[in-house]
Amino acid sequence: MSEATAQPGARMTAEIAEQPHVFGELLAHRAEIAEVATRIAERRPRFALLAARGSSDHAALYAKYLIEVLLQLPVGLVSPSTTTLYGARPDLTDVLLLSVSQSGGSPDLLEVTEAGRKAGATTVAVTNTAESPLNRAAEMSVGIRAGQEQAVAATKTYSATLLALYLLVDAVRGGNAEHARALPELARTTLDTTEQAVAEAVHRYRFADRMVTTGRGYSLATACEAALKLAETSYLSARAYSGADLLHGPVAAVDAETAVLALCSAGKGGASTREVLEAVHERGADICAIGSAAADVPAAHRIGVPDCAEELAPVLEVLPVQRLALGLALERGGDPDNPRGLKKVTRTR
Structure with a gap:
């Protein structure tokens, strides 16, 4: 559908409808997420930090509950400006840093991830763009496999991020995505x-x-x-x-x-x-x-x-x-x- 003939909301409508298929694709590739989870579990992080912006910030809030409840680890939400504006560089040895960005192109999150890795954190990028700068900056990455999202307001990338985060946390605790398979x-x-x-x-x-x-x-x-x-x-x-x-x-x-x-x-x-x-x-x-x-x-x-x-x-x-x-x-x-x-x-x- 061309820009000239597209009806208002046509892209958002289509992308909302794609979500059952996106969930199926993500579940079909959960073994890749489990590999990342295994490496995280082996390092036994003492707590987790989450970095995100916009809709991804809400996905990170969801992950905060998952990690605190299912993994019994303390979790904090990063304030990117402490790194980008104030130059804070805390010691992140034995810390898991999850950077969540659908595009993987946020300069703030890129700087936070780079700084966190240098400070000793285990860095994991959760994105929809395999070749994004954020994926290259992080030690490990989890792809949400939502496909290209053309609508400006995030729909399928948001829900796919939620599911990817659940699959990651569930695998860290030794789960096999049993509850997610019917999604x-x-x-x-x-x-x-x-x-x-x-x-x-x-x-x-x-x-x-x-x-x-x-x-x-x-x-x-x-x-x-x-x-x-x-x-x-x-x-x-x-x-x-x-x-x-x-x-x-x-x-x-x-x-x-x-x-x-x-x-x-x-x-x-x-x-x-x-x-x-x-x-x-x-x-x-x-x-x-x-x-x-x-x-x-x-x-x-x-x-x-x-x-x-x-x-x-x-x-x-x-x-x-x-x-x-x-x-x-x-x-x-x-x-x-x-x-x-x-x-x-x-x-x-």
Whole structure:
């Protein structure tokens, strides 16, 4: 499809639909990820650091939960400017540094990775571009195998990054991707069964001026990604909070004019979100619940997602989120394939 004849949102629509296939491809090559995992496990890192920007930062947040819960290792999120602007060079001996970048072209992350490797870290790049500068800078690399992404807003590269990170962490702990093997089919089911509910949500929230997104546990990453997608494609004023943080002050700003997008998948995170949503519901907010436990929370609108292992829920629950962002952008007269002022690679200096 040429640029001249392409309909608004055509690329984003196509790339959302590709995700079940992308998951299948990634799972078919999980042995390559397992090789990297074996080398990491042999080094027995004492803690992990995660470096990322944009949507990849939300994937890194997901990885933070995976590593802390499944590997029982402390994890920190790197502030790239401490390296690029302030020249900090901490000793990273016995530290695992994961640099997550869909393009592999972020100058910030490249500098962080190069500095980290010189400081003794085990450096691993997680990217969609095999020949990227980031892959060359890191000692090891994990490819997310999403294929070329033409839409500016990340969809398939984001979800593929989540799955790649899960496969890596699962393999480090000695797993064999047992819980992930059904994801391609579950993703197809999610896209097929949520289409009508997403369309109804687009109609319901097309005039919303501001939206709060929330989730707990693994789903916090999806809440953060949802806020970014809504802001960058629909130009909504969207803000993400963990459920716990939402109750510590920001809930005071929630009222009947506030739309709340809540990620509620089965498991400990989803169960703890119920209390949060009850408080938000009492303040009159219009709640849209997305996830495998959406039926269990107070909400004006629900988008159910197939059940899976809690640590994999973000891979599925982000699919209707992406479609919601796409639909709202089109309904509000925008083109999510060409959002204003948005670029793939983040540069901060």
